[in-house]
Every structure is written in C-alpha cells, then in structure tokens.
Amino acid sequence: MTEAEHHTYDVVVVGAGGAGLRAAIEARSQGMRTAVICKSLFGKAHTVMAEGGIAASMGNVNAGDNWQVHFRDTMRGGKFLNHWRMAELHAREAPDRVWELETWGALFDRTKDGRISQRNFGGHEYPRLAHVGDRTGLELIRTLQQRVVALQQQDAEEYGDPEARLRVFQECTVTRVLKDGQRVGGVFGYARESGRFFVVSAPAVVLATGGIGKSYRVTSNSWEYTGDGHALALLAGAALVNMEFVQFHPTGMVWPPSVKGILVTESVRGDGGVLRNSENRRFMFDYVPDVFRKHYAQTEQEADGWYTDPDRHRRPPELLPRDEVARAINAEVKAGRGSPHGGVFLDVSTRMSAQEIVRRLPSMHHQFKELADVDITAEPMEVGPTCHYVMGGVDVDPDTAAAVGVPGLYAAGEVAGGMHGSNRLGGNSLSDLLVFGRRAGLHAARYAAALGPDRPAVPAQQVETAAAEALRPFSAEDSPGENPYGVHQELQQTMNDLVGIIRREEEMRQALERLSALRCRAGRAGVEGHRQFNPGWHLALDLRNMLLVSECVARAALERTESRGGHTRDDHPEMARSWRGVNLLCTLDDVAQEPEPGIRLTRRQNPPMRSDLLALFEREELGKYYTDEELAP
Numbered sequence: 030m031t032e033a034e035h036h037t038y039d040v041v042v043v044g045a046g047g048a049g050l051r052a053a054i055e056a057r058s059q060g061m062r063t064a065v066i067c068k069s070l071f072g073k074a075h076t077v078m079a080e081g082g083i084a085a086s087m088g089n090v091n092a093g094d095n096w097q098v099h100f101r102d103t104m105r106g107g108k109f110l111n112h113w114r115m116a117e118l119h120a121r122e123a124p125d126r127v128w129e130l131e132t133w134g135a136l137f138d139r140t141k142d143g144r145i146s147q148r149n150f151g152g153h154e155y156p157r158l159a160h161v162g163d164r165t166g167l168e169l170i171r172t173l174q175q176r177v178v179a180l181q182q183q184d185a186e187e188y189g190d191p192e193a194r195l196r197v198f199q200e201c202t203v204t205r206v207l208k209d210g211q212r213v214g215g216v217f218g219y220a221r222e223s224g225r226f227f228v229v230s231a232p233a234v235v236l237a238t239g240g241i242g243k244s245y246r247v248t249s250n251s252w253e254y255t256g257d258g259h260a261l262a263l264l265a266g267a268a269l270v271n272m273e274f275v276q277f278h279p280t281g282m283v284w285p286p287s288v289k290g291i292l293v294t295e296s297v298r299g300d301g302g303v304l305r306n307s308e309n310r311r312f313m314f315d316y317v318p319d320v321f322r323k324h325y326a327q328t329e330q331e332a333d334g335w336y337t338d339p340d341r342h343r344r345p346p347e348l349l350p351r352d353e354v355a356r357a358i359n360a361e362v363k364a365g366r367g368s369p370h371g372g373v374f375l376d377v378s379t380r381m382s383a384q385e386i387v388r389r390l391p392s393m394h395h396q397f398k399e400l401a402d403v404d405i406t407a408e409p410m411e412v413g414p415t416c417h418y419v420m421g422g423v424d425v426d427p428d429t430a431a432a433v434g435v436p437g438l439y440a441a442g443e444v445a446g447g448m449h450g451s452n453r454l455g456g457n458s459l460s461d462l463l464v465f466g467r468r469a470g471l472h473a474a475r476y477a478a479a480l481g482p483d484r485p486a487v488p489a490q491q492v493e494t495a496a497a498e499a500l501r502p503f504s505a506e507d508s509p510g511e512n513p514y515g516v517h518q519e520l521q522q523t524m525n526d527l528v529g530i531i532r533r534e535e536e537m538r539q540a541l542e543r544l545s546a547l548r549c550r551a552g553r554a555g556v557e558g559h560r561q562f563n564p565g566w567h568l569a570l571d572l573r574n575m576l577l578v579s580e581c582v583a584r585a586a587l588e589r590t591e592s593r594g595g596h597t598r599d600d601h602p603e604m605a606r607s608w609r610g611v612n613l614l615c616t617l618d619d620v621a622q623e624p625e626p627g628i629r630l631t632r633r634q635n636p637p638m639r640s641d642l643l644a645l646f647e648r649e650e651l652g653k654y655y656t657d658e659e660l661a662p
C-alpha cells in the first residue's frame with residue numbers, strides 16, 4: 030500500500046497566485062477549513078510578475094468610465110466570442126475588488142487629488158489600470174498574503190492554532206484530482222523537496238494553476254506554467270473551451286538569446302512608447318483593421334494629441350488590442366523591415382524625460398540595463414511577439430466558477446476559459462483573478478457546507494493508481510529511458526514552429542503527428558536518482574500535462590477555419606461571422622482508458638447575449654461580428 034500523508038479539509042485550492050489566494054480567503058471567510066497547495070514557494074506565483082496593472086472602471090482619471098464601457102471594450106477585445114455573462118460580472122465587480130484590496134493594505138499609485146491612479150492600456154477606452162509602478166502583481170500578492178496571515182492570526186487567537194482553518198502547503202505539486210463516482214473527493218500529489226506523497230480529502234477543489242506557456246519555446250511565462258490545472262480538469266472529466274486562442278504578447282525581449290521572450294510591459298506603450306521599423310516608420314498606422322478604424326488616430330499628430338487631450342483625439346494605434354499589434358510586428362519583420370535581432374523598435378527615450386521613464390517604468394529600465402545593456406532612457410528597445418497567456422481553459426459556469434459536469438470542481442484565473450473570448454485585454458487578468466477567485470471560493474464553500482455528512486470518500490485504489498503513475502519515470506522499461514528535457518525541448522519547438530502566431534493546416538497536422546510521437550516518448554521518459562528534490566522527475570510528470578494541453582490547442586486550432594483574436598490562420602485569413610457563436614470543447618475520449626486517452630473535439634453554440642447588453646453596441650458594429658439571423662429582431 031502506498032505511503033502518503035493524509036489531510037482532510039472542506040475546500041482545497043490548488044494554486045497560490047491571485048486567483049487561488051482570493052478563492053482561499055473567501056472559502057475561509059465563509060467558515061470552511063481551507064487548504065492552499067502550490068508547487069512553488071508561497072508568494073512566488075506567476076501573478077507576482079504582472080506589471081502594468083488591474084483593469085477596473087473606477088473612473089478616477091476619466092469620469093466617463095463605467096462598467097458598461099469596460100464590458101464593451103472586453104467584448105470587442107475578445108471579438109465577441111467571450112462568454113458575455115463572465116465579461117459582465119467581471120466589469121461590474123472589478124472596482125469593488127480593487128477597493129477591497131486597498132482596505133486590506135494595498136498601496137496603489139495615486140492621482141494628484143489622492144485617488145487610485147489609473148493608466149492607459151491597449152483596447153481600453155479610458156485610463157483604467159490601477160497600478161503600482163510596473164510592479165502591480167507583486168503588490169497584489171503581498172496584499173493577499175497579508176490577508177491570509179491576518180486570518181491565520183484570528184485563528185491563532187480563537188483556536189490556539191494559526192493553521193486551524195487556513196493552511197498553505199508550499200512546494201507541493203498536485204498530479205491528480207481524486208473522485209468518488211462523479212463527485213470530486215480530493216487531490217493527490219507529492220512534496221517537491223522530500224518526494225513524499227500526500228492526499229488531501231475535500232469535497233470541493235478549486236483549480237487556480239495559471240497558464241500553459243511552457244509548451245512554447247519563446248514565452249514570457251515562468252517554469253510553473255505547464256498547464257497542470259488544464260490537464261487535471263480534463264483527466265477529472267471536465268471540458269476545456271477555446272483552447273485554440275493563445276495570446277502572443279507583441280512585446281517580448283528579442284535579444285540576447287538567453288532572455289528572449291521576457292515581457293516588455295504594455296505600460297511602455299500606454300505611457301507613450303511608440304513602435305518603429307528599421308526605416309524609422311511608425312508602422313502601426315498601416316495596420317488598423319476596419320472594425321477598429323473609427324476609434325483610432327490616423328496621423329501621428331492626432332495620436333500624440335491623445336495623451337494630453339483624450340476627449341478630442343483618437344487613440345494611437347500602438348494601443349490596439351494585443352493580437353493586432355503582434356500580427357503587425359510579425360508582418361514588418363517578415364517584410365524585411367525588422368530590427369537587427371528580428372524584432373522591431375519600441376521607443377520611449379524620445380517621448381519622456383529620463384527621470385519620468387525611471388519613475389514610471391522602473392522594472393523595464395532595470396530589466397534592459399541588466400539583461401541587455403540597453404539604457405531605455407537613451408535608446409530604443411528591440412521587441413517581438415512572445416507566448417504570454419491562454420484564453421482557453423476549464424469550461425465553467427459563469428456565476429459560480431463550477432466546472433461544468435464535475436460536481437465539486439471549480440476553476441478560476443488563467444486556468445478557466447470563456448471570460449476573454451479570442452483575445453484578452455491587458456489588465457483584465459488581474460481583475461479576472463480577483464472577481465472569479467472570490468466567486469470560486471464562495472461557491473466551493475457553499476457547496477461543501479451544503480453536503481453535510483454526505484461527503485465523498487477518497488477511493489484507495491485511485492491513490493494507488495496515482496502513486497504508480499507518479500513513480501513510473503523511476504522504472505522506465507527501456508532504461509535509461511527518454512530524457513524528459515529532450516522531449517520538452519522538442520515539444521516547445523513544435524508548438525512554436527507549427528502552432529504559433531501564424532498557423533497553417535499542413536503544419537498543424539504535422540504538429541499533431543509529432544505530438545503523438547512525443548506522447549509515446551514521454552511515456553518512456555526515465556529519470557535517475559531518488560525522490561528528494563529531483564527536477565528531472567518533476568519535468569517527466571509535467572510532460573503529461575503539457576502534451577495533453579498542446580494537443581487540445583493544436584486540434585482546436587486546426588478545426589477553427591477562420592482568423593480571430595489570438596488565432597491567426599494563414600490559409601483562412603478572414604474572421605467569419607458564422608464562427609463567432611461557436612465554442613470548441615476538448616474532452617478526453619475515455620477518462621478510464623489509461624494512460625493514453627485521446628482528445629475529443631465538440632462544438633457548442635455560445636449563448637445569446639442578454640438584450641440590455643446587446644443594446645450597448647451600435648447595430649453597425651454588431652453586424653461586423655454577428656450573422657444576420659443572430660441580429661434578426
């Protein structure tokens with residue numbers, strides 16, 4: 030029988046980024062005994078890296094802003110494929126979540142009259158991003174951690190034990206969601222340091238594991254982003270929605286090679302930075318699509334006027350949604366007008382004083398000086414697209430964040446799908462984490478409380494199977510087995526080259542063949558040594574997740590024969606109105622078929638938008654996205 034440490038809680042949250050912590054705080058505040066499990070150190074989640082800010086229509090800088098305008102921008106950014114109810118809840122509740130953070134101790138930058146400052150970002154009509162310089166994520170996590178500690182101090186007073194109702198298990202990786210029949214019963218995983226197994230029994234599990242970027246070679250994402258929550262949900266019987274939509278941020282570092290992909294925040298453009306090609310041309314004016322033409326400046330003079338007088342000028346095209354800017358940069362480089370290292374130039378040095386640049390963009394200044402020996406107060410940066418965010422994720426109920434079809438399973442943050450449609454606007458992730466993190470924690474708590482004594486059990490056989498799966502890399506049949514690092518590199522190259530920013534049918538078919546071969550090889554991945562802190566072993570286990578998720582991306586991308594948001598098809602360059610209402614769902618063919626169940630793809634219609642929300646848009650605009658039948662009175 031497998032040796033594993035056993036714990037029992039009401040709610041277990043997998044992930045301690047913004048979504049996970051906000052969920053855990055809520056579940057504990059509802060009186061539930063809550064466990065948080067994270068595979069990195071507590072405080073080092075991906076959310077820490079967020080730079081630009083949190084989008085919330087507080088209207089502090091421009092009183093014209095409100096939730097309806099934010100909702101409109103979000104739907105436009107997602108090209109109307111978003112689940113409208115998620116976009117509505119998000120726009121309505123984001124301001125409360127930011128103000129709540131402030132009451133918990135967050136110190137945002139201020140306007141001159143002392144309110145929370147808000148900055149411009151791509152696709153947002155008004156200055157909307159509450160921020161702390163370009164280190165907003167750090168402040169968000171610090172504040173949420175502080176809140177966790179405050180709750181633990183309350184428990185120390187009340188129960189004599191700070192962890193009585195909220196405990197963090199750090200450096201622990203969950204490899205399976207356990208089930209009792211259809212219902213969730215807990216999770217299985219291992220401690221990274223000791224390699225020992227653990228089981229946490231709990232009737233409600235919230236997945237808050239973030240994204241999938243480590244399946245790509247050039248990415249802004251950190252080592253944690255191996256799609257674990259996406260894969261855990263699939264394996265537990267949930268569906269993933271919109272997986273073809275992967276966001277390539279337009280501005281990652283391109284030089285030197287060792288730092289290729291590291292993010293250059295959109296705040297650089299929001300604060301006045303401009304993009305130029307090797308001919309010194311501000312090329313974004315050439316790439317404003319028809320659907321956005323009405324809202325964007327057509328001359329440099331008009332664009333520059335917007336920074337000081339936004340009511341009488343239209344926005345600069347550098348602030349188009351990310352998918353548009355990324356494609357434009359790609360096209361410039363392809364046309365031979367790129368920078369020496371295969372990107373384009375992003376310049377703030379001619380737009381602001383050196384002092385102002387250092388004050389507003391301290392991390393960018395430091396990052397370029399330290400990593401590329403470039404002084405951004407005096408010279409332009411070289412930038413190019415980098416894999417940044419996945420819009421696709423667990424198919425959830427918009428109001429409760431419950432995973433459709435799996436009682437007891439919840440998902441929030443980047444691991445959940447639907448909210449951002451085909452393309453996320455900058456700043457809309459941090460607000461998404463808080464809005465839906467809270468909702469997931471709340472509804473997980475209510476679900477667990479309502480069960481009473483009728484709690485699911487954790488079947489011993491599942492624990493045995495999960496343990497055997499985790500130990501397999503130590504007993505690779507054809508010793509020494511495949512090198513997990515080699516398989517990972519090939520996977521990243523495959524996704525980068527064949528399912529990247531511009532996609533073609535033959536290439537995606539080739540990718541699927543390669544992924545299938547890589548899956549066989551990953552099944553033979555072998556590691557040496559023991560279970561104590563063994564990164565090769567950890568990677569061998571992560572490969573299952575990255576390969577499952579990559580296959581979902583490739584299959585859905587092949588199926589969607591149009592270009593929309595984060596999905597660009599060279600062979601189908603137009604956005605097709607008939608595809609707008611279609612969601613592609615990925616599920617496992619046969620969950621019981623171990624270890625290699627295949628991915629099944631199905632189509633589902635997006636539910637029609639409520640009429641009062643539809644009325645927020647002009648009919649002429651809707652006609653560019655919706656079919657005539659959909660708009661028929």
Ligand code: FAD
Pocket residue numbers: 043044045046047048049066067068069073074075076077078079080081082083084165166201202203204237238239240249250251253257258292417418441442443444455456457458459460462
């Ligand atoms: P994360 O913060 O990544 O947390 C995931 C957690 O899950 C971690 O604790 C991890 O250890 C844990 N985990 C993962 N797998 C497992 C497992 N198997 N077992 C146990 N634990 C696991 N968005 C904005 O809105 N504004 C910005 O300014 C902004 N800037 C960004 C800058 C950068 C450089 C990057 C990369 C992203 C930025 N984003 C921004 C996007 C945003 O930061 C992320 O989408 C968001 O932080 C994701 O939060 P999360 O809570 O979903 O996941």
